[in-house]
Amino acid sequence: MNHLTDYSALLWVRLGGGRGQAAREGASGPGEWVFTFDDGPEPGPTQAVADALEAAGGRGTFFVIGEKVRREPALARELVARGHRVENHSMSHARCSRLGLKAFLAELNDSKKLIEDVTGAEVRWFRPPFGALRRGQVDAVVGAGMRVAFWNVNPKDWMGAGAAILAGRLERARAKRPLVVMHDRLQSVGPALRLFFERRDDVRAVVLD
Numbered sequence: 667m668n669h670l671t672d673y674s675a676l677l678w679v680r681l682g683g684g685r686g687q688a689a690r691e692g693a694s695g696p697g698e699w700v701f702t703f704d705d706g707p708e709p710g711p712t713q714a715v716a717d718a719l720e721a722a723g724g725r726g727t728f729f730v731i732g733e734k735v736r737r738e739p740a741l742a743r744e745l746v747a748r749g750h751r752v753e754n755h756s757m758s759h760a761r762c763s764r765l766g767l768k769a770f771l772a773e774l775n776d777s778k779k780l781i782e783d784v785t786g787a788e789v790r791w792f793r794p795p796f797g798a799l800r801r802g803q804v805d806a807v808v809g810a811g812m813r814v815a816f817w818n819v820n821p822k823d824w825m826g827a828g829a830a831i832l833a834g835r836l837e838r839a840r841a842k843r844p845l846v847v848m849h850d851r852l853q854s855v856g857p858a859l860r861l862f863f864e865r866r867d868d869v870r871a872v873v874l875d
């Protein structure tokens with residue numbers, strides 16, 4: 667057992683590790699942005715996010731919490747039916763870097779199975795809550811049949827900014843192959859996306875692949 671800090675896996679990936687096991691960039695086509703949304707499904711805000719993406723001809727990737735899917739199975743199914751991707755953000759939103767292997771595998775596998783049973787769609791990505799993962803845990807994710815999804819654009823919507831400010835942060839993002847992390851439990855995110863797409867009709871939202 668090593669004792670690397672929570673963000674060591676992200677750093678390791680930034681340094682070039684984990685090729686094929688983890689994503690820190692989005693898509694490669696011109697104008698293609700990958701938008702990901704953590705912590706749902708949340709009745710109201712989740713549909714507002716899906717509506718905003720679809721109004722711009724795009725789709726999103728939703729990293730859902732298993733316990734919330736258990737409460738809102740129809741909403742998870744609806745996302746898949748509308749062409750969005752539903753992926754794994756753990757069963758209980760645990761800080762996985764603090765978990766032993768058995769508990770970590772339960773967080774990974776229980777939510778993967780639940781999401782697949784509910785939606786009928788394969789789960790292929792895992793986003794660790796808080797971005798917190800020890801380096802060795804990436805192997806466990808891969809062993810469970812998934813890859814780790816990080817991000818390279820983070821407007822920090824969870825800090826409470828309104829839609830206009832968030833849209834401005836997205837516009838100023840300079841990442842190549844943008845891979846955005848936002849949170850569809852927040853009311854601000856759907857309106858922020860609408861403002862962003864009004865100003866940036868060159869952007870096409872595609873799912874993480």
Ligand SMILES: [Zn+2]
Pocket residue numbers: 704705755759795796
């Ligand atoms: Zn989260």
